[in-house]
Amino acid sequence: MSSGTASGETSGGAARIALVDVNNFYVSCERVFDPRLEGRPVVVLSNNDGCVVARSQEAKSLGIATGVPWFQVEPLARRWGLVARSSNYELYGDLSSRVMELLGRFGVWQEVYSIDECFLGLPGSEAQLRTTAGAIRTAVGRRVGVPVCVGVAPTKTLAKFANHIAKRNPGMGGVCSLDSMPAGDIERIQSRVPATGLWGVGRKTGQRLAALGIETIADLKAADPLMIRKRFSVVLQRTVLELNGTACIPPIDEHADKQQIIFSRSFSSPVTTAEEMDQVMAVYAQRAAARMAEDGLRASVLTVTAGTSRFAGGAASFPSASVQLPAPTQDPIQLTRAAVGAMRGVFEAGQKYVRAGVLFTGLEPADAQEAFDPFVSDLDQRHIGDLLGSVRAKFGEAAIGLGQGGLAAPAAWSMKREFSSPRYTTEWKDLPVVRA
Numbered sequence: 001m002s003s004g005t006a007s008g009e010t011s012g013g014a015a016r017i018a019l020v021d022v023n024n025f026y027v028s029c030e031r032v033f034d035p036r037l038e039g040r041p042v043v044v045l046s047n048n049d050g051c052v053v054a055r056s057q058e059a060k061s062l063g064i065a066t067g068v069p070w071f072q073v074e075p076l077a078r079r080w081g082l083v084a085r086s087s088n089y090e091l092y093g094d095l096s097s098r099v100m101e102l103l104g105r106f107g108v109w110q111e112v113y114s115i116d117e118c119f120l121g122l123p124g125s126e127a128q129l130r131t132t133a134g135a136i137r138t139a140v141g142r143r144v145g146v147p148v149c150v151g152v153a154p155t156k157t158l159a160k161f162a163n164h165i166a167k168r169n170p171g172m173g174g175v176c177s178l179d180s181m182p183a184g185d186i187e188r189i190q191s192r193v194p195a196t197g198l199w200g201v202g203r204k205t206g207q208r209l210a211a212l213g214i215e216t217i218a219d220l221k222a223a224d225p226l227m228i229r230k231r232f233s234v235v236l237q238r239t240v241l242e243l244n245g246t247a248c249i250p251p252i253d254e255h256a257d258k259q260q261i262i263f264s265r266s267f268s269s270p271v272t273t274a275e276e277m278d279q280v281m282a283v284y285a286q287r288a289a290a291r292m293a294e295d296g297l298r299a300s301v302l303t304v305t306a307g308t309s310r311f312a313g314g315a316a317s318f319p320s321a322s323v324q325l326p327a328p329t330q331d332p333i334q335l336t337r338a339a340v341g342a343m344r345g346v347f348e349a350g351q352k353y354v355r356a357g358v359l360f361t362g363l364e365p366a367d368a369q370e371a372f373d374p375f376v377s378d379l380d381q382r383h384i385g386d387l388l389g390s391v392r393a394k395f396g397e398a399a400i401g402l403g404q405g406g407l408a409a410p411a412a413w414s415m416k417r418e419f420s421s422p423r424y425t426t427e428w429k430d431l432p433v434v435r436a
Contacts, residue, residue, distance in 0.1 A: 016129055016152050016179070017247070018120040019159035020103055020136060023147045023167065025116035026054035029095050030085050032145040033424045033432060041082045045070050047266050049086055049419065086420040094425045098144050106136050111251040119156060119251065126179045133175045152177040156249045157242035160199040161217070165189060190217040200239055205232065217243065261297070263288035264305075264357030271353045277306065278340050284358040285339035289332040292360055298330040300362030304343045306353045317353070319346035328364055335360075 022028055026044040031037045041058035045051065052059075052068050062080055064073060070084065077084065096115045104110045107120030122132055133150040140148045151162030158178055166176035178186060196206035198217050212231075214220050220228075221243040229237035238248045263284045271277050281304060292299060305320040321342040329335065339358050422430035 016122050016154060017156055017159045018122050018133060019151045019163045020118055020120060020148050021163050022099060022116040023149060024054060024056055026092055027056045028146040029092050030421055037083060041080055044085050044087055046087060048268050084419045088421050090423040090426045095144060099140055102139060102143055106132060109251055130177050130180060133177060137174050149174045154245050155242035155247045157199055157239055187218060190221060193217050195220045261288055261292050261360045262357055266355040272350060274347055274349060277343055277347050280356050281339040281343045282336050285336045286332050288358045288360055289330060289335045293330050296366050297363045298328045298366045299360035300325050300328040302335060302338050303359040304339050306356040308351055309354045317348045317351040321346045330366055
């Protein structure tokens with residue numbers, strides 16, 4: 001979410017941009033409620049406990065790479081003292097929202113960039129900026145319990161770079177303001193860091209830049225912006241301008257022009273029967289409908305997909321179907337019926353499906369003028385989504401559902417979470433108990 005202005009002078013001094021990033025976010029979330037994990041190598045695994053997607057600094061020091069399959073690491077876990085956790089998306093999402101709400105109190109504008117990063121507009125003098133950056137780090141640590149680093153600079157690109165410096169220099173206390181650094185020190189760092197270490201410069205772009213003799217951030221900063229635009233893109237030209245202190249990447253409204261909402265997952269065991277897939281579609285449609293209701297949107301088109309493994313033997317199957325809804329809606333009853341019906345028309349019995357998804361498009365604000373449907377009663381359907389949402393908010397996601405989407409226990413195909421931690425902040429039964 002963003003608001004306010006992105007640049008210009010303020011009464012307190014030159015406006016600056018801060019990039020606040022939670023260190024090793026998934027692992028840090030796990031440590032909030034389990035302090036025994038502090039100082040130990042910890043990894044968080046992907047869906048179905050397949051691969052490593054997040055690592056503590058201790059795990060990185062062991063040489064564990066992101067993306068490595070867990071079965072390759074598991075035999076060494078005991079010797080290393082390595083702890084694995086299944087992805088606890090409920091916990092991570094809730095702590096992320098708490099961090100972002102807290103950060104929003106410090107800036108004149110805020111742009112949530114990802115689950116663990118956000119940009120803030122900060123006014124003030126150089127001394128005030130450093131004080132505010134330190135206060136941000138202290139507040140998040142005390143009130144949420146996760147560590148952050150803060151980079152402050154005149155542009156988004158430089159703020160990312162400043163955050164990079166803060167993370168790699170423990171003596172800076174997690175805060176780096178480029179305004180307070182000697183120009184010579186900045187230049188030395190930029191001359192050592194490859195261009196691919198910069199926000200928005202990928203491996204392929206880095207290879208093309210290297211062919212032109214542009215290998216480091218300092219080289220890219222010194223490049224001709226017009227040449228960069230001609231040979232690459234206006235996006236990379238903006239990066240060059242931002243490296244030289246010209247802010248040209250404005251805040252982006254997180255909620256503007258949202259095009260789609262999707263709920264997609266892999267299964268822990270293959271789905272082979274139409275009855276099981278009906279169950280999947282019922283659950284996924286309701287999860288996606290809940291997200292849409294949270295965003296205050298409704299959809300006019302629903303698409304369902306499924307797929308077998310590309311590495312399995314035999315004929316592959318990737319069914320999909322789209323349904324034009326009679327009218328834009330966020331009603332979970334209509335959406336569940338549509339999803340189940342659409343998949344039934346394309347499902348191939350006997351195939352071993354390993355993933356599926358439900359996608360909503362043709363989105364519009366839910367408060368837009370709604371077509372009158374004489375066959376739908378205000379009492380029986382129009383507010384069912386709000387009712388389900390309020391029950392889930394109070395009693396947890398598993399408290400209520402429609403039809404097969406209201407499973408009391410996880411189905412056999414549900415995502416594998418063998419090492420999952422409790423959902424400490426979103427499930428009453430998982431609420432930590434403190435005894436004195």
